[in-house]
Amino acid sequence: xxxxxxxLPRMFKPKPRRPSxxxxxxxxxxxxxxxxxxxxxxxxFGQIMSSGQPDPLVLLATLLAWVFLxxxxxxxxxxxxxxxxRSLLFxxxxxxxxxxxxxxxxxxxxSLALTGENMVQGETPFCHLVIPMIILPGVLTRxxxxxxxxxxxxxxxxxxxxxxxxxxxxLGRGWCSxxxxxxxxxxxxxxxxxxxxxxxxxxxxxxxxxAVLLGIVLLSAITLxxxxxxxLCPFKAVTEFEAVTSFEAVxxxxxxxxxxxxxxxxxxxxxxxxxxxxLFCPLGAMQNWTNKVNVYDVRIDTEKCTECGHCATNxxxxxxxxxxxxTGKTLISCSKCGKCVDVCPKxxxxxxxxxxxxxxxxxxxxxLFLYPAFLFLATFGGGMLISAIWRILKLITTGSMI
Ligand code: SF4
Ligand code: SF4
Ligand code: SF4
Numbered sequence: 001x002x003x004x005x006x007x008l009p010r011m012f013k014p015k016p017r018r019p020s021x022x023x024x025x026x027x028x029x030x031x032x033x034x035x036x037x038x039x040x041x042x043x044x045f046g047q048i049m050s051s052g053q054p055d056p057l058v059l060l061a062t063l064l065a066w067v068f069l070x071x072x073x074x075x076x077x078x079x080x081x082x083x084x085x086r087s088l089l090f091x092x093x094x095x096x097x098x099x100x101x102x103x104x105x106x107x108x109x110x111s112l113a114l115t116g117e118n119m120v121q122g123e124t125p126f127c128h129l130v131i132p133m134i135i136l137p138g139v140l141t142r143x144x145x146x147x148x149x150x151x152x153x154x155x156x157x158x159x160x161x162x163x164x165x166x167x168x169x170x171l172g173r174g175w176c177s178x179x180x181x182x183x184x185x186x187x188x189x190x191x192x193x194x195x196x197x198x199x200x201x202x203x204x205x206x207x208x209x210x211a212v213l214l215g216i217v218l219l220s221a222i223t224l225x226x227x228x229x230x231x232l233c234p235f236k237a238v239t240e241f242e243a244v245t246s247f248e249a250v251x252x253x254x255x256x257x258x259x260x261x262x263x264x265x266x267x268x269x270x271x272x273x274x275x276x277x278x279l280f281c282p283l284g285a286m287q288n289w290t291n292k293v294n295v296y297d298v299r300i301d302t303e304k305c306t307e308c309g310h311c312a313t314n315x316x317x318x319x320x321x322x323x324x325x326x327t328g329k330t331l332i333s334c335s336k337c338g339k340c341v342d343v344c345p346k347x348x349x350x351x352x353x354x355x356x357x358x359x360x361x362x363x364x365x366x367x368l369f370l371y372p373a374f375l376f377l378a379t380f381g382g383g384m385l386i387s388a389i390w391r392i393l394k395l396i397t398t399g400s401m402i
Contacts, residue, residue, distance in 0.1 A: 082338025
């Protein structure tokens with residue numbers, strides 16, 4: 001029987017079976033890490049310094065977050081392993097997001113429960129999962145069917161759309177391993193057990209997100225309200241939800257909590273897969289198509305591949321099958337997490353830039369992917385980490401997070 005104290009350290013432990021073909025010497029690794037060190041310093045400290053005299057606790061939180069970010073990037077570059085270090089930051093960002101979101105909402109609105117008045121006043125932070133639902137009503141009615149602010153406040157509609165569009169153009173579905181602040185939750189839970197209890201999931205379930213996407217797009221256009229947010233979003237259980245003052249609100253709350261426990265916690269633990277992201281999320285389904293318009297993908301060298309299946313078993317996103325070994329291509333849902341690259345015993349998989357010879361310059365392709373991908377993760381995750389660390393420091397020094 002695995003205890004939690006045994007499982008937790010194992011969650012993120014790199015599992016080096018042999019030296020990665022991408023590992024580098026100290027000199028090269030330090031040189032390649034310096035641009036990230038400077039860019040993240042500019043992003044984090046630059047913002048604080050420009051705001052006048054910084055609070056010492058904010059400064060300390062920023063320093064801790066900056067050191068954490070750059071240690072992970074350096075280890076990624078030095079060891080040649082991507083997913084083990086990416087997941088530490090990705091999961092950390094999701095946890096930091098919950099701390100940041102809940103404390104900020106309680107501070108600004110007084111409660112996590114959302115009232116009709118909050119909605120009328122546009123006090124609902126916009127989240128990227130709403131994007132598929134606002135397009136059709138936006139075209140039909142020229143209005144945004146979401147009770148948030150268009151331009152002002154934190155997580156405004158325009159701000160989130162710009163960030164998501166930029167990340168999607170550059171990373172495609174890589175957004176789901178390097179950008180989305182919800183994705184780290186099922187990613188984290190999927191790492192708790194060493195071996196899956198449920199070993200086989202029928203591939204037909206991977207079509208479910210498309211059905212959810214179609215359903216919520218149509219329903220949102222018909223009702224002119226964001227149907228997924230109102231009825232199906234598992235993350236309502238850990239962010240904000242409608243005040244439970246009616247029978248309808250009770251039903252909604254039961255749905256949110258059940259979906260969260262089932263799809264984000266229990267199934268990822270039992271399957272070692274990202275079941276919420278791979279089998280349910282409608283934005284994930286839409287995000288698949290952005291893989292067609294960005295320059296990065298992950299390719300298999302079919303000459304080196306022995307079809308052992310290790311990569312498909314380990315892929316958390318259902319993005320490899322038998323056809324991949326023949327074609328050398330991942331499926332459209334690949335979120336570019338890098339896990340298959342890390343685990344392939346034949347070193348047959350690598351990041352790749354479309355239009356170039358597959359496998360010709362894998363080290364260069366990997367670094368050209370890692371810079372923008374990590375920068376997006378540092379941009380989203382850094383701010384949330386700073387805020388969460390600051391809240392924790394505040395709790396330690398003043399006894400209150402608010
Ligand atoms: S599938 Fe959805 S929740 Fe998961 S990482 Fe992608 S956008 Fe986020
Ligand atoms: S792990 Fe490597 S060798 Fe095995 S099937 Fe995947 S690509 Fe081929
Ligand atoms: S195919 Fe590889 S890079 Fe893509 S999601 Fe699966 S493990 Fe991650």
